[in-house]
Every structure is written in C-alpha cells, then in structure tokens.
Amino acid sequence: MASYTESMQGYFKSNSKIREVQAHSAKVHSVAWSCDGRKLASGSFDKTVNVYYLERDRLSKDITFRGHGDSVDQICWHPKNPDQLVTASGDKTIRIWDARANKAVATVNTKGENINICWSPDGSTIAVGNKEDLITFIDARTHRSRNDEQFKFEVNEISWNNEGDLFFLTSGQGSIHILSYPELKLQHVLNAHPANCICIEFDPKGIYFATGSADALVSVWDLGELVCVRTLSRLEWPVRTLSFSHDGKLLASASEDLVIDVANVDTGEKIIEVPCEAPTFTVAWHPKRHLLAYACDDKPERDRDRDSGTVKVFGFPNDF
Template identity: 70%
Template sequence: MAAASYLLESQEHFKNNGRTKEFSAHTAKVHSVAWSCDGRRLASGSFDKTASVFVLDKDRLVKENNYRGHGDSVDQLCWHPTNADLFVTASGDKTVRIWDVRTAKCVATVNTKGENINICWSPDGQTIAVGNKDDVVTFIDAKSHRSKAEEQFKFEVNEISWNNDNDMFFLTNGNGCINLLR
C-alpha cells in the first residue's frame, strides 16, 4: 500500500502544479496498463508486440524488464490477483502468455482460436478468461494452461470481469448492456 499511497500523493502534486510526466515505455501505441496486486509494479502492453514492467522510484517509473515473444500486438494484460510475480497478456497473435517477473520469462503459452483483445484473471487465481475479436470467450485453467470452456456470443463482447466472490462473470456488449453469467 505504500507505493499506492505514494502514487496518489504524486498524482496530486502533478495535478496541483499543472504538470504531467511522460515515460517512454514502448516503440508504438500502448494498449493496456495495470498494477500488480501489491502495488509495486506497473505493466504495460503495446502494439509493438511487447509488455514492459516498471517500478515506481520516487516520482518516476523505472523499467524493470521488457517481455518479448508475441507475434502481434499485446492488446491487454492483467496481474494475478494474489501473486505479484505473475501477469498474463492477450495478443492478436491468437495466444495468451503467462509471465513471471522473477525470471523475466514466459512460463506458459496458450493457443486460442482468435485474435485476443481482452483478458482477466479470476479472483481465486484459478482461471484466466480471454475474449477475442470473434466474440468468443475462452476460460483457461491457470495451473494446467488448458482451455476448460469456451463460449461464442451472438453479440459484440467488449470487456470481461468476475465479481470479487468469484461466482459471477460479467461481459459488456456493443448493445449498451452488461451480461451476467453464473
């Protein structure tokens, strides 16, 4: 929490002084950004086919590592809900990759049926859900790295998320609605 509270103080300082700080993260457009569960690391995913991880040092971000391996843009990423060393990326190359910051390597690559655009980790850390451009959501077992279920939707799926109790799954759609799965 210290990093998170520092970040808030830092943001307030920038706001009061009318300044913003910019940090070079990638060579192309950045699609996604997320904090680790302990608030110590910030990861970003980019059109340049990479993910980067940063640590906050005073009032600046310091790049800890760059993660390469995807064959297309990294469209979204998220951190494991309780393990601050693991994050997952969704890419247009039809793969999901699980990364470990301790080794700075990909620990698993999961092939999917389409170009992935959104991803989330269940609150219990057991399942990764990934949605693709064809409105298919695949549920991946986080331990075996295999698909456990897949569902094709007849509407545009824009974003996905579990509730904190891990017993409901939500999808936003192109019709202005939120759909609930149990």
C-alpha cells in the same frame, strides 16, 4: 469542514506532477499495476510488454518481454501474485509471464485474435475473449482450456465480480450480461446504455461497478441492487476505459477527449481533469495510492515524436 470533493481537489492541486517514461516504439494499448503496487506493466502495438518498478517519485524500466507475434492488446496481473501477469494478443495466444525470471511461464494457443482478458479473483482461472465473441476459460495452473462459450452478440469487455461467483460481459447492444460462475447460466441482462457498452470496472470495495459507453456516458451501478445510481456526462466521446481508486471513492474515465475525468463516485462531482495531448484508451489507479497510470494514442504522423509509446503517471507530489 471541507467536503470529500473539496479535500481531494486540494490534494491533487498540490500533488499533480506527471511523470512519464518512454515505454514503446508504438501505441500503448494497456497499462496495469501489480497487486502490491510495486510494478506497472504496459502492452503495446509493437508486440512487447514492459515492466517498470515504482520508486518514490518515478518509474524505472525493469524488464521487456518479447515473444508475441502481434499487438499486445490487454494485460492483467495475477490478483495475488505480484510477479505474474498474463497478456492477450492478436497472434492467437495468451502468455503468462514471470517478472522475476524475465520469461514466459506458458504460451497458450487460442482459437482467435484475442482482444480482452481477465483473471478470476482467486487466481485459478483466466478468461480470454476474441474478435469472434468466443470466451475461453483457461486453468491458470495447468494452462489448459476448461471450456469455451460462444456468444451471438458483440462482446466488448469481460470481468468477474470481486467474489468470483458472477461473470459480466458488456455488449455492442448497450447491455450488460451477468452469468453465474462457474455454471455460466444467464442471470440478468441490464439495458445500460442506448449505444455500444464498451468497458466495465468493479470498485475494490464491492459496492459499485461502472460501465462506459459509445454514448459518451459513464454509468455507476449499485452491485447489490443492480440499479444505476448515477451517470457521468462530462466527456463528449465514447468512453473507452475506466478505473476505480484503491479506496473506491474516485473513478477515472477516458476517451478521445483530451482530458481524463476524475469523479467522486458517491456524488458524481468532478474532482479534477488530467490534461492529455491525444486520445486516452487505458487508465489504471494504483492499488494503494492516488497515482493514476495512463497512456495516450499515437499522435498524427506529422506531429509524432518521442511521446509515441509513452506511459504516464499522474499524482506524484510536486515537492520532489
């Protein structure tokens, strides 16, 4: 009987077509799927946000949102509303968009150039972080700031756990800071990596979370015990982005390596490598299918062509 790793390796060998869409006129910073998996969004250095419909074997561009005055650095869909998303920009605002109405529902002014954003699991609160390591918590209904938390260390990425009662931050010191929520009292500091801890991701089943670091390692943590259960060391450059599959069994990680590593979460074994032509700084598994969306860095000026600003999805069946 084939192991899970062998089964998935066989699956991807027969389901490995990559579909791409020319999305933007400049580098894509963030890709994210809506909670129902019917739409994919991308945010770019060109200040725009695109939304695409997922058809059976391709993406179709649907809407372009304009309004930000600077690069769109991160996108996050509402955890329960498949038509609402929020974007963080260097223009010192966040914007909430409605994919049905093709417009911004709200523009919220913030105190700095925003670099990371997340939505609480119940959809009531948006947290946004800026370059000065200030985290602002915004009421998603009234669009007003509830409170600010200034940190004295470099904050790279932020996220609630799946239950919404803990708030996690990755730091430039290689540590993970865990705060109670909504009290925001420090509960734990995990010394996760010897170098900058860049990104963090929670598995949909609530069993694990993973972090990626400048030491080129991915560490997988038991969420209940808060212990590292394994590390993945196949990449050679700082790990910039992570994503768990919908079943919590696959973990994609990417960096300046010209591959995306897809691992078996339970064993750490390599399932497959997705080839890339340039560094990859954003990956996102579909919430219901084994489809992986990603976007690569711009190519060097001398090689730059239509691939600049391209969004790709790996995992479509080859027989279409």
